Amino acid sequence: MSDAVKIEANGLTLGYGGVTVQRNVSLRIRTGSIFALMGGSGSGKSTVLKGLVGLLRPEAGTVRVDGEAYWPGTSAQRTALNRRFGVLFQSGALWSSLTVAQNVALPLRLFTRRRAAAIADLVRFKLALVGMEDAADRMPSELSGGMRKRAGIARALALDPDVLFFDEPSAGLDPVTSRRLDDLILELREGLGTTIVLVSHELPSLFAIADDGAFLDGDTRTVIATGAPSALRDGSTDPTVRAFMHRERIDADGRAG
């Protein structure tokens, strides 16, 4: 992990049609880090993720990718920046008219000039990474929830992106598969230097692999703590963060108990 900043968000305000979900969000995601977006359900993690990948135009604030401002550029520049991203959506978001293998192959077909056979090999390899090679020819509607997630991960990996955004990758996965996914994330970082932005509730996995992060609060609608999840667990004084990290309920007066 270097000190270079891959993605920098400054004072982002994000919302839908006038309803603000998160305001004044500032994040520094370093190159090669595994960055965790944490927070309660409905606090706006997926929304911030969409803001970072350019799907949701912020009402205020800036996003920089490799130092380059995202929104002021032309749409061609944005597309070029986006080509460095791989995104797993919370719902998987597989293209429902294509098989699993075609889903993974589509970005490769569109954006590389490899031959069909080379693409097929790559697709098989990416599916094997997530243990999905047997389901390559199934349609998304024939998959279980966890399989959809895994196919979505394979698709996000297709173009060997610089930055991977994973929205709850381990939700719906059994403990063994979920552990394998942790290993995969670590290997991608070690081997390819990929930066990984992770939305997850899986505390043990967050403590094990994430080395930076931000905690979004749904009530105050902003970031209330930043740092590695394990550091937040051990050091944070904020009752909401402490409660989250220790899996506790909070009393009305804000005491974790």
Add this chain to the structure above:
Amino acid sequence: MLVLEGDWRGRDGLVPTAQASAIARAVGDMRQVRIDALALGNWDSLLITVLWQLRTRLLADGRTLDEAGLPPPMHRLLALAANEAAAFAPRPRRWNPLAALGGATLSALAAIGAVTELLGSLLGSLLGGLWGGLWGGLLPRGRRPGARMQNGDLLDAVQRAGPSALPIVGVVNLLMGAILAFIGAAQLRRFGAQSFVSELVGLSLVSELAAVMTAIVLAGRTGGANAARLATMQGNEEIDALRVLGISERVTLVLPMTLSLVLTMPLLYLYACLIGMVGGGLVAVGMLGIPPVAFASALVRVVPLSQFAFGAVKSAAFALLIGLVSCHIGLGAGRSAAAVGEAATRAVVAGIVGIIAVDAVFAVLADALGL
């Protein structure tokens, strides 16, 4: 002090609704309400709901509910429900006819603007695509524009819009022609002019009915399906997944859907004319005793080819309208299952109304052109 006695089970209909407000009135302005539940019998979540509402009311006035007297499980369940009821209060909404009319007008204008913009960007990408196709081979490796329409997408869409609609378009127009001949003959017979039935069938089919009926069938079939498909993809974040890759949903989805309609509709129109004439001919020959040759030769004599051309152009305009409107509605749909059904319905309704409106424009145009 609030004393709870006996059974409080919603399942048995023992807890009257709106109980919380009655209790709130009864406790008056006590600062702290204590609960005595020693004689409480059976209870279920309805009682908890009542207590929860009571607590919310009291807290809103800065008063408290002392729950220590409740059975422990009830106490714990009540503690789980935070007092956030106020946050979910429905927004007050009053219906103002004038405001509704203004809103509807504005959104209709906005929709027309959006559809026009969609058309513009489709034309742009179509031309860009042709240009790119021409020069694509010359560009260096890796510089090829990625998000172009795939020929496979267009073929699929043409298949969905065209050949698979043949049976229903055929049936509708066959019956249309037969009905025209039948009703027309009944009227013409009064003047002894039955032999003009072929003129009647031919002219009305070619200049109006075949195009409009075919367009309405396609608005229902393909327009509704397009809107539902796009709305579903929107709800599944499939469109987001395309956008993240820099693939424009307009190029990969809207363009093939619309282009396939524009390409197939004129052909369907010609087919509909033919089938309608066959339907009229069956009635004319079978029931009115007009010789087949006479019917056919009258048709050829009376319907000028320019009418067919005009009808084909009109069909293409209908197709463009159906394609653009249904895609616009599908892409703008909300992200739920109900929104999908709503989008399909709206696409069909807007398509049919639009077809009639465009048809009126073409009628004026035909008059001006002297067709």
